[in-house]
Amino acid sequence: MVIDSISNGIVIDHITSGKSMVLYRYLNLEKLTCSVAIIKNAPSSKNGKKDIIKIDELIDINVDMLGYLDPGVSVNIIKDGVIVNKFQPELPERLIGVIKCKNPRCISQEEQELTHIFKLTDREKRIYRCIYCEAGSSAVN
Amino acid sequence: MRSIIDILDLSVEEIDSLINTACDIIENPDKYCDKCKRKKLATLFFEPSTRTRLSFEAAMYELGGNVIGFSAANNSSAAKGESVSDTVKTVSCYADIIAMRHPKEGAPMVASMAASVPVINAGDGGHNHPTQTLADLLTIYREKGSFNNLTVGLCGDLKFGRTVHSLINALSRYSGINFILISPDELKLPDYVTNNVLKKYNIPYEETTDLLEAMPKLDILYMTRVQRERFFNEQDYIRLKDSYILTPDKLDTAKQDLCIMHPLPRVNEISVAVDNDKRACYFKQVKNGKYMRMALILMLLGVE
Numbered sequence: 348m349v350i351d352s353i354s355n356g357i358v359i360d361h362i363t364s365g366k367s368m369v370l371y372r373y374l375n376l377e378k379l380t381c382s383v384a385i386i387k388n389a390p391s392s393k394n395g396k397k398d399i400i401k402i403d404e405l406i407d408i409n410v411d412m413l414g415y416l417d418p419g420v421s422v423n424i425i426k427d428g429v430i431v432n433k434f435q436p437e438l439p440e441r442l443i444g445v446i447k448c449k450n451p452r453c454i455s456q457e458e459q460e461l462t463h464i465f466k467l468t469d470r471e472k473r474i475y476r477c478i479y480c481e482a483g484s485s486a487v488n
Numbered sequence: 489m490r491s492i493i494d495i496l497d498l499s500v501e502e503i504d505s506l507i508n509t510a511c512d513i514i515e516n517p518d519k520y521c522d523k524c525k526r527k528k529l530a531t532l533f534f535e536p537s538t539r540t541r542l543s544f545e546a547a548m549y550e551l552g553g554n555v556i557g558f559s560a561a562n563n564s565s566a567a568k569g570e571s572v573s574d575t576v577k578t579v580s581c582y583a584d585i586i587a588m589r590h591p592k593e594g595a596p597m598v599a600s601m602a603a604s605v606p607v608i609n610a611g612d613g614g615h616n617h618p619t620q621t622l623a624d625l626l627t628i629y630r631e632k633g634s635f636n637n638l639t640v641g642l643c644g645d646l647k648f649g650r651t652v653h654s655l656i657n658a659l660s661r662y663s664g665i666n667f668i669l670i671s672p673d674e675l676k677l678p679d680y681v682t683n684n685v686l687k688k689y690n691i692p693y694e695e696t697t698d699l700l701e702a703m704p705k706l707d708i709l710y711m712t713r714v715q716r717e718r719f720f721n722e723q724d725y726i727r728l729k730d731s732y733i734l735t736p737d738k739l740d741t742a743k744q745d746l747c748i749m750h751p752l753p754r755v756n757e758i759s760v761a762v763d764n765d766k767r768a769c770y771f772k773q774v775k776n777g778k779y780m781r782m783a784l785i786l787m788l789l790g791v792e
Contacts, residue, residue, distance in 0.1 A: 452613045454592040459571045461598060468684060479594025480615055481680055 356381075357408060358423040359400040364388055366417050367398035373412055379404065411439040415446075440467050442475060450482035490788060491600035491607040495618040495654045500661050502787070503625060509783035510626050510776070517550070520782065523791050524553030530583035531557035532575065532599075533610070534566055534590040539752055539774055540610050540619065544587045547781040551791075556583060573602035580604040585788055587619075587781075606788040614648035614715075620751050621654040622784065623777030627769055628708060630776065631747045637664035639705050643732050644670075644712035644757060646677040651751040652712060653681050660691050667693040668702045672731045674724070675714065699732050704741045709734075711750045711757050735759040739767070749773055 362370060367385045370376075376383050381404035391397035402408075405424070413420055414436030424432040442465040448455045455461050455477065465475035465484060475484045492498065498506070513520050529548040533541050536559070545555045558564045566575060572590065576599040579586055586603060588596045589610040596609035611617040628635060640659060642652050646669055656677075659665045667686065669677050676695060677686075686693050696702055703709070714729045716722075733756055734748070750758055750770040762768055785791075 450593065452591075452593050452615075454572065454590070454594040454598050454612075457592060458573065458595075458598055461573075476680065477594070479597055480613075481593075483680055 352428070353382075353401055353403045353425055354428045356404050356425055357402045357406065358425065359402075359408075359413070360397070360421045360423060361391070361393070362398035362400065362420050363417050364391075364394065364396035364398055367400055370400060370413065370416055370420075373416055374408055376400070376402065379406065409445070410436045411442060412445050414439050415442055438467060438470060438473060441465065442467075446475070446484055448477040448480060448482055449484070450477065450480050453477060453480035453482060455479050489604070489606055491596075491603070491609075492618055492784065492788065493597045493600055493607070493609045494616050495621045495658045497618070503622070503658070506622060506780060506783040506787065507626055507629055509786065510779035511630075513779050513782055520551055520786075522552040523786060524548060524551035524789065527551075527553040527585070527789060527791075528583045529553060529555050529557075529785065530579045530586045531555060531559070531610075532564070532579060532586060532588040532590075533557065533559045534561040534564070534588075534595070535611070536560060537589055537611070539777065540589060540617075541587075543774070543778045544608075544610065544619075544781055547778050547785060550778070551782055551785060553584075553785075557587075572598050575599075576603040576607065585785060608784065608788070611650060614650050616654050617650040617751070618654055619777065619781055619784065620651045621658050622780035623773050624651070624655050624710070624749060624751070625658060626776040626780050627749060627773045628747065630772070631769060632707065635659060635662040635665070638707045639666045639668065640708040640710065641668045641670055641699075641702050641706040642677075642710045642712070643699055643702075643734075645675045645714045645728075646671040646712070647675040648715055649712040652677070652710070655710065656681060656685055660685050660689055665691060667691065668705065669693060669695045670697070670699050670702055670732070671695075672697060672728055674728060675731070699734075700738060700741070703738065704743070706742065706746055708747045708749060709742070711748065711754070713750075713753065713755055713757055730756070733757055733759065734762055736761050736765065739765065742767070 384401040386399040388396045418438050421435050423430050444462050447463045455463050464478045468476045531541050548555050572595050580603045585606045587608045587610045591613050593613040593615035596612050600607040646652050716725050746767045748768050
């Protein structure tokens with residue numbers, strides 16, 4: 348299958364196979380008016396299969412969100428047909444406005460417009476805790 | 489400007505300093521009677537309290553200051569839906585320091601982010617209660633002389649008992665502490681305390697359901713109430729509320745210098761007959777709490 352290469356945009360590569368739609372939704376890519384290609388189950392020398400998202404425009408993407416949802420991805424920033432920056436988002440130390448606390452006793456459930464903030468407390472087990480109530484939340488695998 | 493939301497907001501050295509100040513207040517109360525003249529403490533209690541609110545108020549009066557505030561959410565604009573942030577921004581215009589109790593976990597932290605004066609967490613749901621811990625620490629210090637090499641039994645509701653979580657955090661910073669966690673399976677210490685404190689810092693602990701078996705080993709027995717207000721299901725509360733009731737006969741095998749503590753209020757988990765035992769320290773905790781709150785108010789207001 349051939350997808351045109353992009354000259355100015357972003358390629359999110361090495362997405363865990365089957366996760367591209369999750370990233371698509373969380374990154375709000377459906378709101379873009381430019382071309383967005385989702386390639387599922389592309390061959391991968393490392394994992395056998397992978398997904399890829401190509402965005403035909405340079406946009407601000409939420410790197411923390413990417414690192415949280417699928418820390419193995421690589422992000423390629425392309426300008427004039429050349430990769431000018433390539434990086435792998437890490438599991439972020441803090442998640443600001445990414446996930447919501449589910450503890451019904453937490454103040455974040457009722458305080459008006461309070462930003463939900465989580466801090467990483469166990470990188471190995473990928474555990475985040477709400478800064479307000481300390482309830483835990485595991486990063487998506 | 490600084491707030492105290494969690495007992496870990498205070499270093500070991502600062503806790504030592506607060507204990508020294510509290511002991512000096514006990515010895516020389518007259519020296520402190522005008523320290524907070526013209527200062528106002530706001531007690532914002534969105535949840536009922538006897539001891540904590542009155543203790544804060546008594547503390548401020550004994551420092552020569554004044555007190556404003558409310559003692560229930562329905563006495564404030566919270567009943568109209570006002571946010572915690574807006575409430576404390578308003579109160580910051582009137583008071584020099586705020587003590588807040590709120591049923592929602594994390595509410596005092598939200599308050600401290602919005603307020604322009606220091607905020608003291610006076611209890612947030614089942615989460616933290618740092619000034620109770622300060623009262624507990626002064627009691628242990630005065631009864632035992634130090635915080636090192638103690639076997640501390642925590643008994644009852646260890647899941648929702650905020651005083652227990654704060655006390656574990658505080659005592660884990662001293663050497664030779666050994667915890668015995670006594671609770672029904674349903675009310676065991678939450679994983680985040682076990683993993684983030686006890687296991688993380690290699691603090692020796694054992695979990696048991698048997699108070700009598702643990703009794704002879706204990707230097708401190710910290711009893712807690714099973715709190716009706718923390719349960720969503722009344723049946724669960726009824727099933728668990730009488731799990732542990734301390735009576736004089738259960739103390740037969742206890743050490744002679746055991747220190748029996750309870751954050752109060754009690755319902756029936758310590759028999760009134762135990763009050764006459766010289767090892768009962770829970771009303772001393774109440775008094776010690778006032779002195780530690782005085783010391784904390786002085787520290788946060790920067791009063792020498």
